Amino acid sequence: MYRNLTIRQKQIVWAWAFLAIPILFYSIIRFYPTGNAILISFQEWNLLGDRTWTGFDNYQKLFADPVFWKVFKNTFVYLLLGTPISLVVSFVIAYHLDKTRFMHGFLRMLYFLPFMTSAVAMAWVWRWFYQPVPVGLFNNALASMGIPQFPFLQSTTWALPSVLAPAIWAGLGFQVIIFMAGLRAIPRSYYEAARIDGVSSWTVLWEITLPLLKPTIVFIVVFSSIGFLRIFDHVFNMTTNNPGGPLNSTKPLVLMIYETAFSAFDMGYAAAQTVVLFLVLLVVSLIQLRLLRDS
Amino acid sequence: MTATDIRPTTDALMKSQAPKKPMNTGQFIRWLLLFLGGIAMIMPIAYMISTSLKWPHEVYNLKLIPDEPHLENYTYVLEDGRFYWWFVNSMIIAVITTVCNVIFDSLVGYTLCKFRFPGRYIVFIAILSTLMIPTEMLVIPWYLMSQQFGWLDTYWGIMFPGLMTAFGTFLMKQFFETVPDDFIEAARIDGLNELQIWWTVAMPLVKPALAALAIFVFLGNWTAFIWPLIVTNSVEMYTLPVGLSSFGDEADVAWELIMTGAAISTIPTLIVFLIFQRYIIQGVVMAGLKG
Numbered sequence: 001m002y003r004n005l006t007i008r009q010k011q012i013v014w015a016w017a018f019l020a021i022p023i024l025f026y027s028i029i030r031f032y033p034t035g036n037a038i039l040i041s042f043q044e045w046n047l048l049g050d051r052t053w054t055g056f057d058n059y060q061k062l063f064a065d066p067v068f069w070k071v072f073k074n075t076f077v078y079l080l081l082g083t084p085i086s087l088v089v090s091f092v093i094a095y096h097l098d099k100t101r102f103m104h105g106f107l108r109m110l111y112f113l114p115f116m117t118s119a120v121a122m123a124w125v126w127r128w129f130y131q132p133v134p135v136g137l138f139n140n141a142l143a144s145m146g147i148p149q150f151p152f153l154q155s156t157t158w159a160l161p162s163v164l165a166p167a168i169w170a171g172l173g174f175q176v177i178i179f180m181a182g183l184r185a186i187p188r189s190y191y192e193a194a195r196i197d198g199v200s201s202w203t204v205l206w207e208i209t210l211p212l213l214k215p216t217i218v219f220i221v222v223f224s225s226i227g228f229l230r231i232f233d234h235v236f237n238m239t240t241n242n243p244g245g246p247l248n249s250t251k252p253l254v255l256m257i258y259e260t261a262f263s264a265f266d267m268g269y270a271a272a273q274t275v276v277l278f279l280v281l282l283v284v285s286l287i288q289l290r291l292l293r294d295s
Numbered sequence: 296m297t298a299t300d301i302r303p304t305t306d307a308l309m310k311s312q313a314p315k316k317p318m319n320t321g322q323f324i325r326w327l328l329l330f331l332g333g334i335a336m337i338m339p340i341a342y343m344i345s346t347s348l349k350w351p352h353e354v355y356n357l358k359l360i361p362d363e364p365h366l367e368n369y370t371y372v373l374e375d376g377r378f379y380w381w382f383v384n385s386m387i388i389a390v391i392t393t394v395c396n397v398i399f400d401s402l403v404g405y406t407l408c409k410f411r412f413p414g415r416y417i418v419f420i421a422i423l424s425t426l427m428i429p430t431e432m433l434v435i436p437w438y439l440m441s442q443q444f445g446w447l448d449t450y451w452g453i454m455f456p457g458l459m460t461a462f463g464t465f466l467m468k469q470f471f472e473t474v475p476d477d478f479i480e481a482a483r484i485d486g487l488n489e490l491q492i493w494w495t496v497a498m499p500l501v502k503p504a505l506a507a508l509a510i511f512v513f514l515g516n517w518t519a520f521i522w523p524l525i526v527t528n529s530v531e532m533y534t535l536p537v538g539l540s541s542f543g544d545e546a547d548v549a550w551e552l553i554m555t556g557a558a559i560s561t562i563p564t565l566i567v568f569l570i571f572q573r574y575i576i577q578g579v580v581m582a583g584l585k586g
Contacts, residue, residue: 008411014489015410019418022403025459030425033436040435093332096325102318103330109572110333113340116568116575118518120536121557124543125343128550134355135550137342141357169339174579181580219583230429233520233536240544254431254521261435262525274432281429 040271047265058272067248068256068273075229075253078164079284082228086168086175087220093172094179095205108180112173119170123237126166127153130238153238156249163250167234171227175220182216183209218292222285229281230254253277340561347555354551368555378559380531381538385560388453388523388534389516395458396512397505403459404467405493409479419468425461434525441526452526453534457516463508466582470504471497507578510571514564535560 005013041058045051062068097107114122129137130152139149152162186209194204210217232254236243243259244251253273261270318326346354348364372378407419437456438447446452474497482492498505523534533541539560543553568575 011410011489012412015406015412015415018402018406018410018489018493022399022422022459022464023418025399026422026425029437029456029458030428030433031421033433033440034425034428036436036439037432093329096329100322100326100329102326107329107333108576110337112576113337113565113568116514116564117340117561118536118557118564120518120520120539121343121560122339124539124553124557125339127543128346128554129339129342137357140355144357166339169336172336174583177576177579178583181584223583226429230431232431236520237540237543240540257431258521258525261438267435267439271435274429274435278427278429278432282427 037271037274040268041275043268043271045267047267051268054268058269059276061269062272062276067251070248071244071251071253071256074160074249074251075231075280077160078167078228078231078252079225081161082164082168082231083221083225086171086224087217089168090172090175090220091179094176094183095209097176098180098183108177111176114170115173117170119167119233120237122166122170123234126162126234127238130162154246156246159239159246159250163235163238164228164231167228167231171224175224178220179213179216182213186212214292218289221292222288225284225288226281229277229284232258253280340565343554343557343561346551347558349551351549351551354549368551369559372552372555372559377530377533377538377542378535378556381533381535382559384450384453384532385517385535388450389513391450392454392457392516393509393512395454396460396463397509399459400463400508401467401471401498401501401505402493403464404469405471405497407464408468408471409474409476409497422461422464426465430456430522434522437522438525447526448528448532450532453523453532456522457512457519460512462582463512466508467501467504470501470581474500503574503577504581506571506574507581510567510575510578511582513567517560517564 002010002013040051042053042055043051044054044057093111097104097111100107128135131139132149132151132154133139133143136152138152142148142150151158153159190208190212191204194208199207229252231252235250235252235255236258239245239250244255254277257270257273257277260266260273264270341359345359345361347368348366349361350363350365350367353362403422407415407422433456441447441452446455478496478500479492482496487495518536519534520536520540523537524540527533527537530538530541539553539556542548542556
């Protein structure tokens, strides 16, 4: 039967044969669970009992929960500190590294190396750094210079930036490499023309380099924002004795989801939180794309 | 952006384009600051490794080079057995997932790129749309599924969500665009079937992309935390990140042992990076600009 088909028909048969297993996979492992998560978010369910339909109860409970608003704010603080800081720092490094020839490959390696580490391992290393004297490296260093102790993870004000620091640190190398590729893609002739016209390097940066880097900047902003909004590994591992503490001051949305689902087993409530996370990611990405592409 | 646009960029990235001239003072200061910044960047890694080689009495001093470096911490941690198991688990899971992604992502990418058939566009958009769904939204349904089918606390349970990725499929589709249709047509006339054409003609032509994909998938699964944390509950089934997290959380664990565990889970990827540096950085650029 196959022999009688035209070449075009044979191609269609092959294509669907190749796609059969993947389509099954995406249906069962991606699409069905997505629908299921939305469905569960409208139900009351503690894993053991029956699933009962509750309409928008989970969402109402969530929006009335002061912990949720605290967590929501923390999640955006991670985003609003993490994205601009890592964007500016990685651009400055890439800009200067691009102009440096001596030991170029070695310097690039130093900046990229943290990207190859595991977030959990590095969270524990930084957690050790942050301990009070006589344990923590940072406070020992401060003490040896006669500077007062810094509370890092103990303080409700400073715990969040302390948890964020290793997350920024680990992602920096990736952004530097992407920025350098973007800088290399700018045609040399633009710079030569500017030099002949005697334009200052500051003007070149603002009038040529940054506008032409826009696609790279958009990519890095959207990519790193999604990462900071989903922060979990660092927070969980640096605060295992009191997850998201002290006093929920470091708790992001993903940690709240994890605790609701797998410590409290309140599946419906946790599912509603995941739907909110999805909407937050979607809205933030769309706003960024709109703002950065048009301006 | 097509791959022909990219290639000169990634190759050029390997060496600086700055003019070959002796440095003046300004350039030297720039170099020195970059150098000091780079040293600061690797300090956490350096202190992790140095502490893993220290005796307990010198763990809390600031010296980077241990007085008497030794491997007792590694012997202790590995003899305990758990880290050995976690390492093996992580390796098995990362390797199988990587092989699966390399095969299926490229097969789907190839099909969507080189075949013309009704429904092609819908399949492409459907797969691409899964990129918008965060993993965290799926962990609850995945957990319920695993509970129902008895996948909790098994290798399959840890692996199944990541066996194919939309990111990898999209990346491979972009790269198969660079394979000329004439090659495929010629192979067809030679009497190869479509499966043979994909495997023996098209795949060898996108090797750099396959390497990039493999590195990304391996690193992602080696360091994956939230799903293995949820799906495993017996100590023997933990992966390295989950194991390290529970080990660090035990009462009265010495910091030098935690640093040793952290080093065990970090050193393999660092070694891979130092060996394949060039390919990895090219891969990051390719994946970053295309994905």
